[in-house]
Amino acid sequence: MSKRRVFDIEFPDVDPPEPIASESSVPAADPRRGPMASAIAENADALRERETLEARIRAENDHLAHEHVRLKKAGLITDLIPIESIKTSKLTRDRRAGRDDELDELKESIRAVGLSNPIRVEALGQGSYELIQGYRRLAAFRELFEETADAAYANIPAGLTARGEELELLYRRMVDENLVRRDISFAEMAQLVRAYADDPETEAVDLDAALTALFGSVSRQKRSYIKHFVTVLDAFGPRLKFPEAIPRALGLQLEKRISHERGAAARMAAALTAAMAATPEAELEVLRDLSVPPREPRVVSPKQAARAAAKTTFRQNVRGGSVRCAAAEGRVELRMNRDFSNMDRHRLEAAVAAFFQALEE
Structure with a gap:
């Protein structure tokens, strides 16, 4: 009988490998947790996710709100504003009362290409706004809407400025905008300085402070000119109808006359009132006469006075009527009821030449 050989195999003491879990595998439920506990745990997880999402949304909204305020303060947010909801009472304008003669050109430009530069307004609440910049543009839109009834002119593009900015800053913005204009006069700038100094809501204690606050960026010489024009406007007041036409x-x-000649302001204002100038040209003519101080009476010697008193007077009848003639030292006067300003200049020159030629013969 044959015997089979038995081999003894010894295995090393090593733990068996753990099974690899697949991505789709789901951990086994705790056999000790019931259905109610599982539902509560899931609800808590959902609440935590919702709170996290809401916190993220609030943070984003806060960022957007701060960005909106920043852009609004910078005037970079624009909207179409009804022209009827815009007030122009907060700032005293440097433009004189009445219609701007150059408004028609602006209206034609708006008709052709629209408004390229929005106005700037301050939000007052309840759908109303206060104008900060763009008085002429707003006036043009209002006239266009009144003339055409076109709904396109019922609303005007406007940059929205946050409410509450300092009044000085609002005035400065209006000044800076107007300094770009080539036609702004010294009288208009002087009107603005006087209005700013008299405004109880500004911090200007006197005229110099108002001048520095509004026109601190211009040269000292130009500020001096503006101050001189304030003196002129204060002296004449409402008697001056066309101050913007006065050249520098x-x-x-x-x-110079108002400041250095006693009583000159009252006399000049009375003369301006009596002139009743109805046009800028007529008023300028009156002002030019007023700008020249009266000549001091010349002191003459008795001999010079005797010579001046000695003169020859007579009347001469000519074809056109009677001529009153007066001759004195260095002077010959001919007076006649006739308008010689309409006569041709060459004829007058020939007549004067013939007159002196006849005297020399």
Whole structure:
């Protein structure tokens, strides 16, 4: 009988490998947790996720709100604002009362290409706004809407400024915008300085402070000119109908008389009232006369006075009527009821030449 050989195999003491869990495998439920506990746990997880999402949304909204305020303060948010909801009472304008003669050109530009530069307004609440910049643009839109009844002109593009900015800053913005204009006059700038100084809501304690606050960026010489024009406007007041037409040189001459000649302001204002000038040209003519101080009476010797008193007077009848003639030292006067300003200049020159030629013969 044959025997089979038995081999003894010894295995090393190693733990068996753990099974690899697949991504789709689900952990086994705790056999000790019931259905109610599982539902509560799931609800808590959902609440935590919702709170996290809401916190993220609030943070994003806060960021957007701060960005909106920043853009609004910078005037970078624009909207179409009804022209009827815009007020123009907060700032005293530097433009004189009445219609701007150049408004028609602006209206034609708006008709052709629209408004390229929005106005700027301050939100007052309840759908109303206060104008900060763009008085002429707003006036043009209002006239266009009144003339055409086109709904396109019922609303005007406007940059929205947050409410509560300092009044000085609002005035400065209006000044800076107007300094870009080439046609702004010294009288208009002076009107704005006087209005700013008299405004009880500003911090200007006197005229110099108002001038520095509004026109601190211009040269000292130009500020001096503006101050001289304030003196002229204060002296004439409402008697001056066309102050924006006064050129710089004339304004400085008027200020010199007002400031250095006692009683000149009252006399000049009375003369301006009596003139009743109805046009800028007529008023300028009156102001030019007023800018020249009266000549001092010349002191003459008795001999010079005797010579001046000695003169020859007579009347001469000519074809056109009677001529009153007066001759004195260095002077010959011919007076006649006739308008010689309409006569041709060459004929007058020939007549004067013939007159002196006859005297020399």
